[in-house]
Amino acid sequence: MNASLIVLELAVVCLGLILLAQDLYTPAKERRTLGYGAVLGVAVILLYSFFAFDGNETLYAFGNAYVLDGLALWFKRFFLLAALLVLIMAAEYSDRFEAGQSEFFALILFALAGMMFAASANDFTLLFVSLELITVTFYVLVSFLRRRVESLEAGVKYLILGALSSGFLVYGIALVFGVSGTLNFNELADKLTNHPALGHKSLLFTGLLLVFVGLGFKMAIVPFQIWAPDVYQGSPTPTTAFLSVGSKAAGVVLLMRLLGTAIPDLAFKLEKLLMTMAGLSILYGSLCAVPQRNLKRLLGYSSIASAGYLLLGFAVMNKSGSSAVLYYLAGYLFTALAAFSVIAIVVREAGAEDIDSLAGLAHRSPLLAATLTLAMVSLAGIPPLAGFFGKFLLLKAVVAEGIRWSAYYWLFAVAVAGVLVSLYYYFNVVRAIYWSKNVSDFKPISLSLPTKFALAICIVGMLWLGLYPGNALELAVEAVKSLKLV
């Protein structure tokens, strides 16, 4: 029982509190600087994480409820990096809130803390609490633009559906606890191995499925994707960004723990389900995005598709799949955040979220244009960017399973079809940037230094993961070592 393991989370929370306190002494105009302060803080914590832990051995705390292993550490750093970029975006964006900028930053930090706890959750209790911490903060973040009806509506929709999903989640937890008599992942795993009969209890399986529903909601996979487009569209862009990267990743890591640590022996029962959901999500996301004109909504749909691709890595139920998932997530972090950062600025300039508001971006700010183009190309999965290698690994893992069960070839075909369709709408965006007919204004867009920095990080990340995947892949493989998968 050593509390020193949660030092990172503590640091983040304290940072948030300091921010709130500092807010009292800061005049409204300088609030933005608080955001940059938060960025610095997160950066420091991120750096510190590299000195403090190496994640080679698995450490437990709070009666095995909290685990710190390679996977947890990988995801903590992932979340920290995401939060860092999102905070820069938020600082850029914050002048659109007439009040409560620093609350916005602080809430982002609290959500971050929740995600970091989720990364270490080894117990249904911690799973539930961290998830709720994320969700509840997001209720506020989503509806932060109190004057805009869309924002509020999105908030309410997210609130109701989120609460609904957590209702299923807790009920599922209750059932699991009822049958197995434990809430700890390791113990559950042991029980399942020692008494295989337990695995055939349909009540337990129901509970697990309900938990899975809760996580599926976070990841926005069909059929629990319904909220995503509306919420993505309605919320402030930084929130959308954090939602699409952070909260999705939280779902991913929890699902990974659940399948890899808690129920490795039952996981194969979910194979068919996971495959189906993956295929459906890919198709639904890609197809619905085709006629979409609203940028953020478009990315909402595309994030559903991405969730589908992530699920491919789960469906194959092996380490190569899981490491592919991590790799894809890493790429997705840079890509999505790049896209959203650009969109945030464009939306601020144009006041509209329609694709046509990108018209003439090539002239107004070549950097933004290039970044968004790269992001789209990466999302479409075209070399030499991160998205390509991520998709390549996932597809490779899928095809490899084809030898065992030919259904995977069909899954592969579906994935390819999805890529093909997605090319079309990503391409539309690029087209809007470079050669749309009616370019209204050529007024150049000026970018603040931090924004440039953030964009640079994203571009470098996309290219590095695409051009030199070796190290990143090694890290991913290291991270999934602790999972009980073949």
Place this chain on the structure above:
Amino acid sequence: MSLLSAIFLLPLLAALVVLCIPRNYKFVIRLISLGATFAAMLLALALFARYDAAPVENGFKFVERHAWVSVSALKLDIGWHLGVDGINLGLIVMGAIVAFAAACVSREIKRLEKEYYTLLLVMTGGILGAFASLNLFFFYFFHELALVPTFIMIGVWGHGENRNYATFKITIYLSLGALLALAGLIALYLQSGANTFDLVELTKKVKSRPLPLAAQSFIFPLLLFGFGILVSLWPFHTWAPLGYGSAPTATAMLHAGVLKKFGLYGLLRVGIPLMPDGAGAWLEILALLCLGNIVYCGLVAMRQKDLNLLIGNSSVAHMGFIFLGIASLNLVGVTGAVVVMVAHGFLAALTFGLSGALREKTGTLELEKLGGLLRQIPFLGAALVMAMLAGCGLPGFANFVGEAMVLFGSWRVFPLVTTIAAWGALIIGAVYMLRAIRNILHGPGKPEWAELQDASAWVKVPFVLLLGALLLLGIWPRLLIDKIQPSVVPIIAMAEAKSADKAVRPSDLKKGAEDAKQRAVRPR
């Protein structure tokens, strides 16, 4: 950095440099691009000069390999592996020359030069890299790297009212082709049991233990149609004329001339030798489909009203001969196919370049509007006449040599198909090519073109270069063929090693079943 990698890394580096230059230094940007492509061309020629047909182990020279990604846990090992043999040597040289020519004709671009030249250089690097790599991953990687700029360039700098539709179409088509090919390559990677994308390793592995028939029978079609779509194999050809019709000149030159050959090269390099049985089942069908290219597209070309569409269709038709040569699967035919690949590269670049110059001068390519231009623009006119005649297989140009060899090679295997192909080559080709000459250059001069000026000395450079290459190879084919032939021999040998596979086949299937089983009963 060895000679080989320098050839395609140079343009990529130049692309980075261009990226860093402020956009209003247009002259510098253009200069750098020209310089880089020119240097690449010289290097390629040096490579060609230093290449000797003496046999070496694995048959590849100028080999260069570094580790790239090697994750033992995932059994993933992707290495950087370059090398040339007679087959890709010609393609690389041709690609480098065409790239320089393309950079020369890019004068026509008048907006967003910086982006344009960056993309052009990336495309060049990608193309040459794809041909130089012996690792299937990079083979595909570089192809995609070259493909994306193609789409963007057509979309941004293309012309014609249905440009956007063309861009959309070419994007979807080529991406579909590329993805199918990728699927095939991944499947190959897994099924071969070698767990490597390294072509040499794969070849060794397959020689010792051929792929199971079942695997071949579904991987080869993937590759065939994946690559086929990239090469506009009938009936997946409709993207080509449209796309080239609306592409900027340089893009059309590079894609039609060089990048398109990627699919054929892949089929020849990967599909046929590694999967002889899979190939065996499909070659007749391929031979029939290539008639679709030669005859059908030739007929379509006869009806075109726009020069670029005519050329586009004719270049689709020429692909048919290469497919026919590959399908014949004997030394003469395949060597001929490779020769046509190179020759058509020069030819397509030449024709598209000339039509681009024509459009620049007259502003239109509609056959009806043009006429009697030979008097006004003797150089461009003469060059166009030569290009057209080369296109309908006139001796003295490289195409004739290749096509003749293809006919000789395929005649043994598919006499009927060859007969029809000969008709397409001699008659149909001549009909539309002469029609173009008749409508554009011959006939009474029209008043609106009275004060047209002929090309200036600098404009002539690329065309002279390409024509020279065509004539040189047409008059002295051994220059190329003596290098190609030794490298084709092993491919034929592998392709004919079917019976060996049959011998191992049952054990193979059992083995496959076994490892499938033991994968299925994993610890749960």
Place this chain on the structure above:
Amino acid sequence: MSALLVLLLPLLAAAGIALVWKKDEEFSAQLSIGAIALGFVLSLGLFAFTPAKPQEFAFNWLAVGDLKISFGFLLDPLSKLMLLVVTGVGLMIHIYSRGYLHGDRSFSRYFASLSLFTFSMLGIVLANNLFMMFVFWELVGVSSYLLIGFWFEKHSAADAAKKAFLTNRVGDFGFILGILLTWLALGSLNFTELASALDGKALPFASLVEPLNRLVGSTNWWTVHPNVLATLVGLLLFMGAMGKSAQFPLHVWLPDAMEGPTPVSALIHAATMVAAGVFMLCRIFFLLEIPGSHALEFIAWTGGVTALLAALMALQQNDIKRILAYSTLSQLGYMVMAVGLHAPGPAMFHLTTHAAFKALLFLGAGSVILACHHEQNIWKMGGLHDAMPRTWWTFRWGTLALCGVWPFAGFFSKDAILASALEHKNIPLFVLGVFVAGLTTFYMSRLVLVAFCGNARSEAASHAHESPGVMTWPLVALALPTLLAGAIGIDAFIAKALPSEHPSPNEGLLNNLFAPFNHNILAAGFGLLAVVAGWQLARTLYTNAMSDPLPEKIGVFAKMARDRFYFDELYAWLIRVTQETLARLADWVDRWIIAGFVVRGTHGTTELVGRVLRLVQTGSLQTYAFLFAAGVVLVLAWQLLGTSPTH
């Protein structure tokens, strides 16, 4: 090596003119003339001082697997003679052109193309294998394309060039197939190797029978027989000759080719290019006379029919050049017929003499045309004999030779052909030959009477005057062989290379002069009779005629003859209904089925599906909650009630 020099000189000249000296017209003309002059001298040397037995030398041009193609020369009497013809006649025509084309805008381009043509033609002559021959065959086609279309601004010229090239291509299609078949059967393309491969072999094509039977699905009611193949090879190769030598039914391009400058018509469409077909037939004669092959009968009759049709068409032409063109056709018919009658020797003989006098006639016609300010209608001429004396007597000599009047060259060669017809007991063709000879005399006399005699029918004709020396001296130079070529023993020389029916021992000019009579009096007699008859008929009809009396005499037939028996119309229609229709169809399918329906269809469906799926997102929270719950229920039901995952 000097043969190589002969071949390359014109090429160098052409290249030099095209690349360097385009601006300097005078020099380019001299360059081209000099090249061919030197070539002529060299070929004279070859002719005189090299041994008669064939010598051959070759470079390895291309060698892949079992396909070995060499770039090589075969020097035997046949090629030597042909060299002499090409360079000799060509030289005259080159010189003449300098005067004829004087002041043309594209003077140098003309000479460049002329030299290019000479190069290609010499290539055919010297080639030692079928592939080389095909290569230069194509080059000849394209250079004639360039020369016919020399005045490309004229629609008629541009179309004529296109027509000529395409028609030739049809012939070449057969030619290449023939080459492929030969290669497949005999494994070589070299003439001497082929010949040695053939002799002694009973059924040389037996090796092909089995595979071909497999191909055509050999049934008990039909299988490919070796003789069928032998015939097939012969005919396919002959198709090439049909194209180049404008044999029926591929004869349509030659008359239109007259759109080119007159010297071009003289060189290409009288003396050399059209003769290439006959030359080729002589070259590959051993392939045609394979035992069991029926190719020769077909060839003979094709020649005969061509000769007859062309002569009939010539009757009613009024354009001086077209008349000559049709006479060329019919003379070519003679030669091909001779080959068909196992008499390649006489064919070559006639080719040689014909080259001389037909070139002379064309050049004379050119001089007349120039004198009458580019008037080509003979009914607008007349009375030129005293206006332009030198043209007049040379033209008369040419006519006499063409009609086959003793002792002009044409008499001897034509007689040899008629004789060989008799010797093969092929009476129908003999009669046909004699009849055509009569027709020839008739229409040539018509031409001479109308154009030169009588009195001028137009301003231009009345003010006509003799052409400059640069044009008339070549006429004189050509007039000599026209008179002598028959008797100086050319046939004996050919006999060294080709199976000739009556290898006339070359014993002195005098004996040669009378050789035909004492060798086959029948042929010679009938020949001369036909001449006399034709001349009589023509004189009665056309002396001092102001317009053509023939139409009201033979009515509709005359019109048919004038309209060339509607072959062009027939072909135009055929092409329209076959190839054009196919092209339309293919284009339509491409545009609407493949591109339109399939591709756009897929695109549209995708978008539609997207729009439909989107409807789920109604925006109503209620629906969302319901769908969410429904999803949960679905998952649970499937996983719990549904079958457990199968493996």
Place this chain on the structure above:
Amino acid sequence: MNVGLEHYLTVSAMLFCLGLLGVILRRNVLVIYMSLELMLNAANLALVAFSRFNDNLTGQTMVFFIITVAAAEVAVGLALIVALYRKRQSAHVEDLTSLKL
């Protein structure tokens, strides 16, 4: 009769379904929200029952967490709904359809 585990579970299941139906069928956001709380409490009941019957207190700790979280959720949620009501003068879900398709 003595009350066994299954009775508790039945009740909690019924509660859960009631809550779900309420979410799906009711129009007023506040009522929907209450139904959601009902679902959470169904879970609580189940947990308590379970921990009572396999006498294991972990479940009850879980219940405390759930109650706490629910409180937080309610705070945020109600604030949100009030804000929405201010804006729209209604708390009916039909009015929440500006974001769709």
